[in-house]
Amino acid sequence: KKMSILSSLSVTWSLVVLVVTLLFIYGVWPYGFFKKLGVPGPRPWPFFGTFLSYRKGFYKFDTECYKKYGKIWGIYDGRLPILMVLDIEMIKSIMVKDCYSVFTNRRETNLELAGPFADAVSVVKDEKWKRIRGSLSPFFTSGRLKEIFPIADTYGDRFIENLKKRNPEDGIKIKDVLAPYSMDVVASASFSVEIDSINNLNDPLVAHIKKMFNFSFFSPILLIITLFPFTASLLGKLGITLFSKSSMDFFYSSLRKIKDQHSTSNNVCKRVDFLHLMIQNQILDEQAEKALSEQPVKGLTDHEILSQSSIFVLAGYETTSTTLTFLLYNLATNPDLQSKLVEEIDEAFPCNAPVTYDVLMKLGYIDMVISESMRLLPTAPRLERVCKKTIELNGITIPKGTLVAIPTYVLYRDPQLWESPEEFRPERFSSENDINQYTFMPFGLGPRNCVGMRFALMIMKVVVVKLLQNFSIETCRETQIPIQLNSFFQPTVPVTLKFVPRSHKKE
Numbered sequence: 478k479k480m481s482i483l484s485s486l487s488v489t490w491s492l493v494v495l496v497v498t499l500l501f502i503y504g505v506w507p508y509g510f511f512k513k514l515g516v517p518g519p520r521p522w523p524f525f526g527t528f529l530s531y532r533k534g535f536y537k538f539d540t541e542c543y544k545k546y547g548k549i550w551g552i553y554d555g556r557l558p559i560l561m562v563l564d565i566e567m568i569k570s571i572m573v574k575d576c577y578s579v580f581t582n583r584r585e586t587n588l589e590l591a592g593p594f595a596d597a598v599s600v601v602k603d604e605k606w607k608r609i610r611g612s613l614s615p616f617f618t619s620g621r622l623k624e625i626f627p628i629a630d631t632y633g634d635r636f637i638e639n640l641k642k643r644n645p646e647d648g649i650k651i652k653d654v655l656a657p658y659s660m661d662v663v664a665s666a667s668f669s670v671e672i673d674s675i676n677n678l679n680d681p682l683v684a685h686i687k688k689m690f691n692f693s694f695f696s697p698i699l700l701i702i703t704l705f706p707f708t709a710s711l712l713g714k715l716g717i718t719l720f721s722k723s724s725m726d727f728f729y730s731s732l733r734k735i736k737d738q739h740s741t742s743n744n745v746c747k748r749v750d751f752l753h754l755m756i757q758n759q760i761l762d763e764q765a766e767k768a769l770s771e772q773p774v775k776g777l778t779d780h781e782i783l784s785q786s787s788i789f790v791l792a793g794y795e796t797t798s799t800t801l802t803f804l805l806y807n808l809a810t811n812p813d814l815q816s817k818l819v820e821e822i823d824e825a826f827p828c829n830a831p832v833t834y835d836v837l838m839k840l841g842y843i844d845m846v847i848s849e850s851m852r853l854l855p856t857a858p859r860l861e862r863v864c865k866k867t868i869e870l871n872g873i874t875i876p877k878g879t880l881v882a883i884p885t886y887v888l889y890r891d892p893q894l895w896e897s898p899e900e901f902r903p904e905r906f907s908s909e910n911d912i913n914q915y916t917f918m919p920f921g922l923g924p925r926n927c928v929g930m931r932f933a934l935m936i937m938k939v940v941v942v943k944l945l946q947n948f949s950i951e952t953c954r955e956t957q958i959p960i961q962l963n964s965f966f967q968p969t970v971p972v973t974l975k976f977v978p979r980s981h982k983k984e
């Protein structure tokens with residue numbers, strides 16, 4: 478009897494040892510990747526890789542790595558290796574030259590977790606992406622944007638009216654007022670609806686959009702998937718997605734109603750917006766399938782149309798309001814440069830003349846100010862592409878399937894590329910200074926860059942021009958100077974500024 482207890486104990490122990498060993502092997506398995514490629518980088522932890530170093534902020538981690546390892550290094554998001562690249566020739570190849578043949582797609586998104594977003598332009602891959610992107614790009618030409626301009630103009634005016642009601646002595650948490658503006662313009666242009674979250678914060682559609690998009694990048698689900706990628710499809714099957722399911726359902730059904738109304742109504746052509754343009758080019762599901770195998774077909778299917786209008790809001794709402802928040806902070810803390818911009822605006826629109834698309838597009842200094850603000854505080858501090866075919870770049874063989882990232886925050890503060898990189902100097906973007914396009918890409922670069930770039934620039938310029946026509950933007954007691962950023966690259970304290978009515982307006 479004793480023997481059998483002993484032997485079952487030893488079996489148990491052997492099993493424990495085996496499991497622990499297997500677990501350990503599983504935990505360290507991926508980490509020979511960069512050694513094999515001859516790429517340096519910080520030492521990874523079992524299971525976590527270098528993920529824990531993000532705690533201080535991934536932009537700080539990227540900066541440290543650049544100092545230690547030079548222009549190319551490797552890190553591990555959990556088990557996932559990421560090749561970090563700051564070499565200009567390599568950036569050119571990844572973002573532009575080899576985009577179609579090798580670096581077409583972003584980080585793999587688990588399609589079940591992406592839920593209905595699986596067919597959004599930012600998620601889809603290869604030929605399908607080409608068709609969808611090709612169908613959307615014409616909406617963002619100068620001619621089309623001119624037709625969409627009235628939407629931004631209307632909401633810009635509402636934004637100013639709303640600000641005028643506030644006490645000019647009070648500090649304003651500017652993101653709280655800029656976010657409804659971005660939401661209204663982007664959602665209204667994407668869904669063909671009159672949204673008014675500037676005046677009505679409880680609009681049910683807006684509440685759902687916010688709830689849906691308000692997920693944290695450190696949400697427990699995302700953390701689990703990063704550390705244990707194999708759980709992703711299981712979570713998906715359990716109906717757990719990155720976005721709140723009830724909000725998503727409400728949202729898609731509201732959107733469908735809007736779309737159906739749009740398709741059946743005869744006099745819809747009064748207003749041009751993205752949903753309207755997409756419906757005009759709608760194709761059947763069968764045609765989309767054919768497009769993969771046969772000739773390039775343009776146009777979007779019914780479900781794809783709903784997904785693109787949603788992704789426009791997801792990709793455009795937060796990015797635009799964050800970029801504007803940083804921009805106004807930079808203008809408030811650099812009053813001389815703000816005055817220079819006001820001069821440009823007053824000259825272009827004398828006596829507070831209405832803002833028109835053509836004149837807006839001719840302004841020059843505002844572009845320099847926006848660029849410089851996005852250099853110092855980039856809304857996208859990293860860009861990513863997946864290498865879909867083994868390729869040799871700069872003497873390094875990048876195996877098929879490798880995720881490659883460009884830490885743009887580090888690029889924009891590299892003293893080898895920028896003189897006094899910590900200073901806000903819009904003049905560095907004047908036309909005499911030929912900026913190398915591979916060193917500055919606030920909206921990404923190449924065929925997979927931000928499809929909404931021109932639209933985003935337009936809506937930012939509209940609101941900045943209208944603001945400066947009416948107010949001077951000033952710092953106040955509550956303004957945190959210099960701005961401190963948390964590990965997610967968000968201000969630790971909400972950016973608070975004062976909008977003081979311009980005195981000559983009172984005359």
Ligand code: HEM
Binds near residue numbers: 789793922928
């Ligand atoms: C200031 C505001 C914005 C910033 C800073 C920004 C930035 C970016 C960046 C960095 C990318 C990735 C590019 C790359 O990987 O090379 C991107 C992609 C994208 N953006 Fe924007 N964006 C902004 C506003 C918008 C707006 C308003 C829209 C709405 C139309 C939009 C729609 C998209 C889409 C759909 C993609 C994915 C494109 C694709 O995969 O083909 N963005 N954006």
